[in-house]
Amino acid sequence: MNKLFSSRILKGFSGILIAAAAIAFLAFLATNSRDAAPQARANLIAHFLKLREINARLDVNVLRSRNGFNSDYDPLQEGLQSMQEIRAQLDTDLERVGIQAPEAARALDEAFARKSASIDDFKAANAIWRNSLRYLPTLVESIGQNPRADTALRLQTSEIASGLFRFGLLSDTDTAALRQLLDALPSSLDAYLAELLQGFRIHGETILRQSEREAELLATLAEIPVARCIDLLQENLEFSFTAQAERANFFRDILTVYSALLLLLILYIGARLARAYRQLGLANHQLNEANETLEARVEERTRDLNAALSELKASEAHLIQSEKMASLGQMVAGVAHEINTPLGYVRGTLEFILHTLGDTLEPYCVRVSAFIAGILGKPANDSENQAPAPLDAELLPELRMALDNSLYGLDQIGEIVLNLKNFSRLDRGQYTLYRLEEGIDSALMLAKNLIKHRAIIKNYGDTSPVFCAPSQINQVVLNLITNAAQATTEEGGTITISTRMKGNDTVVIKIADNGTGIPEDVVGRIFDPFFTTKEIGKGTGLGLSIAYKIITQHKGKIQVFSKPGKGTLFAIELPVETGAASEAPALAEDMPLLEDD
Amino acid sequence: MPEHTGEFVPISWVRPEKSKRTAKGSRWRFLRRIREIGLSATLILGMAVAPALAQNLGWEPIKPLPPNPALDAAKVKLGFQLFHDPRFSDDGTVACASCHLIAQGGADRGRRVSEGVRRQMGEVNAPSVLTAAHNFHQFWDGRSPNLEDQVSHVLANPREFASTWSAVIQRLSRDAGLVSTMRAIYGEAPSRKNLSDAIAAYQRSLPEISRFDRFLRGESSAITAEERQGYEKFKSYGCVACHQGVNVGGNMFQRLGALGNYFADRGMPETRADLGRFNVTGKESDRYVFKVPSLRNVALTAPYFHDGSAATLEEAIAVMFKYQLGRAAPAEDQRLIVQFLRALTAQSLEKSLGSKP
Ligand SMILES: Nc1ncnc2c1ncn2[C@@H]1O[C@H](COP(=O)(O)OP(=O)(O)O)[C@@H](O)[C@H]1O
Ligand SMILES: [Mg+2]
Numbered sequence: 001m002n003k004l005f006s007s008r009i010l011k012g013f014s015g016i017l018i019a020a021a022a023i024a025f026l027a028f029l030a031t032n033s034r035d036a037a038p039q040a041r042a043n044l045i046a047h048f049l050k051l052r053e054i055n056a057r058l059d060v061n062v063l064r065s066r067n068g069f070n071s072d073y074d075p076l077q078e079g080l081q082s083m084q085e086i087r088a089q090l091d092t093d094l095e096r097v098g099i100q101a102p103e104a105a106r107a108l109d110e111a112f113a114r115k116s117a118s119i120d121d122f123k124a125a126n127a128i129w130r131n132s133l134r135y136l137p138t139l140v141e142s143i144g145q146n147p148r149a150d151t152a153l154r155l156q157t158s159e160i161a162s163g164l165f166r167f168g169l170l171s172d173t174d175t176a177a178l179r180q181l182l183d184a185l186p187s188s189l190d191a192y193l194a195e196l197l198q199g200f201r202i203h204g205e206t207i208l209r210q211s212e213r214e215a216e217l218l219a220t221l222a223e224i225p226v227a228r229c230i231d232l233l234q235e236n237l238e239f240s241f242t243a244q245a246e247r248a249n250f251f252r253d254i255l256t257v258y259s260a261l262l263l264l265l266i267l268y269i270g271a272r273l274a275r276a277y278r279q280l281g282l283a284n285h286q287l288n289e290a291n292e293t294l295e296a297r298v299e300e301r302t303r304d305l306n307a308a309l310s311e312l313k314a315s316e317a318h319l320i321q322s323e324k325m326a327s328l329g330q331m332v333a334g335v336a337h338e339i340n341t342p343l344g345y346v347r348g349t350l351e352f353i354l355h356t357l358g359d360t361l362e363p364y365c366v367r368v369s370a371f372i373a374g375i376l377g378k379p380a381n382d383s384e385n386q387a388p389a390p391l392d393a394e395l396l397p398e399l400r401m402a403l404d405n406s407l408y409g410l411d412q413i414g415e416i417v418l419n420l421k422n423f424s425r426l427d428r429g430q431y432t433l434y435r436l437e438e439g440i441d442s443a444l445m446l447a448k449n450l451i452k453h454r455a456i457i458k459n460y461g462d463t464s465p466v467f468c469a470p471s472q473i474n475q476v477v478l479n480l481i482t483n484a485a486q487a488t489t490e491e492g493g494t495i496t497i498s499t500r501m502k503g504n505d506t507v508v509i510k511i512a513d514n515g516t517g518i519p520e521d522v523v524g525r526i527f528d529p530f531f532t533t534k535e536i537g538k539g540t541g542l543g544l545s546i547a548y549k550i551i552t553q554h555k556g557k558i559q560v561f562s563k564p565g566k567g568t569l570f571a572i573e574l575p576v577e578t579g580a581a582s583e584a585p586a587l588a589e590d591m592p593l594l595e596d597d
Numbered sequence: 598m599p600e601h602t603g604e605f606v607p608i609s610w611v612r613p614e615k616s617k618r619t620a621k622g623s624r625w626r627f628l629r630r631i632r633e634i635g636l637s638a639t640l641i642l643g644m645a646v647a648p649a650l651a652q653n654l655g656w657e658p659i660k661p662l663p664p665n666p667a668l669d670a671a672k673v674k675l676g677f678q679l680f681h682d683p684r685f686s687d688d689g690t691v692a693c694a695s696c697h698l699i700a701q702g703g704a705d706r707g708r709r710v711s712e713g714v715r716r717q718m719g720e721v722n723a724p725s726v727l728t729a730a731h732n733f734h735q736f737w738d739g740r741s742p743n744l745e746d747q748v749s750h751v752l753a754n755p756r757e758f759a760s761t762w763s764a765v766i767q768r769l770s771r772d773a774g775l776v777s778t779m780r781a782i783y784g785e786a787p788s789r790k791n792l793s794d795a796i797a798a799y800q801r802s803l804p805e806i807s808r809f810d811r812f813l814r815g816e817s818s819a820i821t822a823e824e825r826q827g828y829e830k831f832k833s834y835g836c837v838a839c840h841q842g843v844n845v846g847g848n849m850f851q852r853l854g855a856l857g858n859y860f861a862d863r864g865m866p867e868t869r870a871d872l873g874r875f876n877v878t879g880k881e882s883d884r885y886v887f888k889v890p891s892l893r894n895v896a897l898t899a900p901y902f903h904d905g906s907a908a909t910l911e912e913a914i915a916v917m918f919k920y921q922l923g924r925a926a927p928a929e930d931q932r933l934i935v936q937f938l939r940a941l942t943a944q945s946l947e948k949s950l951g952s953k954p
Contacts, residue, residue, distance in 0.1 A: 072842040
């Protein structure tokens with residue numbers, strides 16, 4: 001019980017687990033089959049476009065600053081800052097899409113840092129270069145205006161100045177030559193001029209140095225592969241996207257299959273449920289139907305039970321009866337046997353007396369009587385002193401008659417005892433070849449008292465002996481004769497008993513009377529056990545039912561033909577070879593010998 | 598490299614074909630492009646060299662202050678609170694506001710260097726925070742890329758706050774009022790990120806226009822004639838080569854002593870801080886390189902330079918002429934430039950400017 005309970009819990013629990021696992025797997029597939037949000041991807045693409053645009057604009061702004069188109073360096077800083085911001089956004093978006101920033105991103109950052117540093121350097125160099133370049137014409141003019149400055153010096157300074165300008169514009173001037181020219185500037189004796197020349201030299205050298213530095217930085221900037229890094233990063237990310245999309249597609253395929261399987265499973269479960277419901281409905285329907293027919297069935301069953309009960313009662317009654325009859329039969333047989341012996345003595349004695357009386361005593365008595373009469377001569381009337389009176393001549397014949405009568409009575413007793421013995425044969429139930437007329441006679445004998453005054457007409461045919469249980473057949477016949485006797489009156493009652501062969505193998509017994517007959521509404525029930533129309537003490541209602549059973553067991557037939565007021569005829573057909581010996585029923589063994597007590 | 602020149606740079610919306618150019622080829626083409634641009638722009642360059650012409654074109658190197666970004670007022674208020682909160686420092690004696698007095702120009706009351714925890718002296722002169730939001734990097738050596746990051750540097754500096762974030766957060770978390778305010782704004786407990794964010798937000802709310810901004814926006818009477826003349830000198834002498842853009846500087850690095858040896862002449866022993874950006878990059882070319890400071894509110898933020906060596910604007914201008922421009926200028930011109938620089942003061946703070954020299 002406990003084990004069953006826990007196993008049920010376990011079953012339920014594992015069911016829930018399996019369902020949960022199925023759902024978890026579904027969720028896993030669904031999550032993995034979701035492609036990176038197209039919006040986020042579009043954002044990323046937009047970031048790349050912007051990065052490229054800003055990078056290009058930054059390059060342009062460097063050139064503009066180099067060539068004086070920009071009045072300040074804010075555009076450079078703005079460009080760098082925008083790129084940094086977009087780079088940060090890129091990281092955020094990548095994180096949202098679930099892709100790790102690839103190596104190319106680091107390369108981009110590195111390039112970007114180098115570019116940033118180069119631009120810082122560029123700004124510093126450019127600012128100084130520009131200032132010195134701007135100051136140079138002023139210096140040339142100041143030197144030119146100086147009275148101590150000769151024409152050669154003027155030419156020298158202006159040549160250097162134009163060379164520096166040209167270098168600033170074209171970057172193709174020979175800087176070594178310019179440096180030589182600068183170094184060749186004379187150190188004037190005039191302090192003021194010397195100071196001017198020194199300034200010229202310093203600024204000229206600054207311009208050269210910063211120009212070179214600028215050119216170098218611009219070249220470096222050109223080499224820094226920010227644009228290429230952007231391309232590479234985008235390429236990498238697009239590859240990642242493709243991989244992600246492929247992965248998503250893969251999971252989507254699995255998801256599709258899995259969903260289909262789940263759907264099938266659900267359909268299957270649904271079908272099973274539906275079937276279970278249908279069966280349940282059917283069962284319900286049947287139950288309803290059963291409920292409806294229950295009454296009828298109960299009735300039917302009750303009827304069956306009642307029938308069985310009455311049958312049981314009947315067989316119980318048969319049993320009791322046959323038990324009673326069996327012991328009665330045994331007793332009767334015993335009594336008959338015991339009676340026979342004293343009957344023999346009595347009869348022998350009586351016969352002896354009679355014989356003696358006739359042969360010896362009678363003549364002796366005559367003689368004695370004559371002697372006495374002769375001697376006395378007088379009749380012997382007084383008792384004491386008188387001599388015995390001579391024998392009445394009439395006395396002796398009367399005595400003889402009385403003895404004869406006694407003998408007759410004894411014979412009758414002997415006959416009854418014989419019949420009793422015959423009827424209650426101890427071999428009853430034993431099948432044997434038996435002449436039915438014999439049974440009829442012995443039954444008539446037993447029923448003598450019942451049938452007295454009825455006219456008995458015997459009409460025996462030449463019948464074959466029948467293989468049967470004689471005691472049972474006797475009982476049937478006795479029962480039928482008893483019924484016939486009870487249905488007729490002493491005045492004019494006639495019982496006709498006839499036997500004949502029907503074909504070679506069947507004996508027919510007909511027992512007819514001219515009694516009351518059986519009413520039509522009753523005739524159907526006369527073979528039922530306990531059915532009787534007679535008063536208590538006279539009828540048991542078992543006679544015909546026992547007869548029916550015995551005849552049926554002998555494979556025979558018993559039929560009734562009756563007309564109320566006219567009479568009744570019972571016809572029994574018995575096959576000569578009943579073949580029923582082996583299957584003689586137990587009941588037959590204890591068939592009651594007599595119907596009524 | 599783009600194939601186009603000029604203002605409009607059409608960008609191809611189709612991905613460019615993979616470049617097969619070698620670095621050398623690229624370099625050559627780039628130089629050639631410069632040459633082409635240079636030649637075609639000779640005339641314009643000439644104009645650029647001529648300041649008068651440039652001005653006629655409305656081509657100003659200094660840009661007016663843009664309006665401050667839209668900020669969460671609650672964050673700004675919280676930032677203000679935190680800016681004045683000494684719990685950020687290790688011994689609870691120093692707040693941001695200890696060395697950056699907003700009402701006095703965002704720097705430290707004329708001190709050459711400032712006092713950190715345990716009365717330690719700082720290494721450099723405290724720069725103004727008023728327009729720090731427009732600086733391209735923070736600190737003299739530009740070691741921090743933005744205002745948020747900057748907080749951590751000050752916090753960890755042993756001469757300044759000498760603290761750690763965990764200690765600061767621990768201290769601040771004991772303040773139920775502050776914690777609930779931060780939860781209301783950020784939905785979380787105080788952290789390095791949100792504390793820095795609030796302080797940065799506050800600093801972004803600080804920039805305030807000057808009369809010169811109004812002038813740049815077309816209000817020609819916003820500045821005086823002398824100030825205007827000073828501006829012209831400022832441009833013509835080339836100050837504007839570095840001090841340009843929205844923040845009048847603050848958008849580039851420059852070597853201190855580009856045209857003369859500043860440190861040799863200074864007369865003070867060289868310090869680690871004098872190495873400037875070299876301390877950040879380790880590049881030899883970055884030795885003595887500093888962020889060009891913004892000149893907005895400069896009249897309020899004496900002394901000057903990273904070492905606070907110039908006590909007055911006049912002194913500073915003289916140093917700049919000598920070491921950055923490599924030229925001399927008449928005293929009158931320098932005076933005019935001072936006038937111009939005073940016009941860069943936030944309008945609400947002009948009243949605290951001393952009388953004109
Ligand atoms: N020969 C007959 N004439 C008229 N009625 C008969 C005859 N034999 C039988 N019956 C009717 O059939 C009934 C059943 O007979 P039976 O089974 O022998 O029981 P019982 O004789 O004890 O009443 C009798 O009660 C009687 O009504
Ligand atoms: Mg009867």
